[in-house]
Amino acid sequence: MGLEEGVYKGVHPGDIINAVKGHIPDDYKFKYNAPIDKENTNYINKPTLNDQIHCLVSVIPAGKITIINDGVIKKMKEIRAEASELIPQVVFMTRVDQVCIMTQRDITKIYQSRKIKEKMMECSNRLGVVMNCIFPVKNYSDDNNPNEKLNCLMLEALTQIVCAANAYV
Structure with a gap:
């Protein structure tokens, strides 16, 4: 739910x-x-x-940030406001390949993409999450074969979560 x-x-x-x-x-x-x-x-x-x-992780599809209704954003902000006094928080911005052709072709260009940066800034502005706590990631949706580039991107995001949780503990 x-x-x-x-x-x-x-x-x-x-x-x-x-x-x-x-x-x-x-x-x-x-x-x-x-x-x-x-x-x-x-x-x-x-x-x-x-x-x-020990760490609150919100998962939001990159293409849905713009259309998330204000009622959901309000709930997320309410949760974030109370949780911010307790634990670190991060956002996984998923499905980045669906909003940017450059990342669709080459996932290693994710941090060079202007479109992804715009989506991260929009996410930051709407939710109040600082940019360095938003991690753009690509889902294994079209291909089930292991992809080293995709795995590295996800592993980096997960590593940041573990570091944040360890710092809290």
């Missing part, structure tokens, strides 16, 4: 914050109309460091 516009649609922002803080157990089934609270039997009252999330 992702974020959707509307009070009773998608994951409730409070559930995400409770997950960050470690109050939600593994395999918990989120309910859009009933966010977890202290009265819920699944609620973890005294979470350990292992229960907590």
Whole structure:
């Protein structure tokens, strides 16, 4: 379940914050109309460091940044505002090959692409995430064969997440 516009649609922002803080157990089934609270039997009252999330990662398709409605952006900002006091945050901007012909032809040109930089700036402006915490990546959507260039790009982004999480811990 992702974020959707509307009070009773998608994951409730409070559930995400409770997950960050470690109050939600593994395999918990989120309910859009009933966010977890202290009265819920699944609620973890005294979470350990292992229960907590150490880095918040948002995943947004590059081609959808412009059309994400304001209600979803508002929810994301609400979550980010509370989470920013707790943990580091990053954004995976996926499907970059679908918005830029240059990266479609050669993924190694991703940081040279003006179009990708524009999408990263738009993402930064809409969500309030600093540019160096936005990682453009390409999905394995058309080809299931391993691609070293694609793997390196994703590995670099994942490495940055691990570094951010380790710094938090």
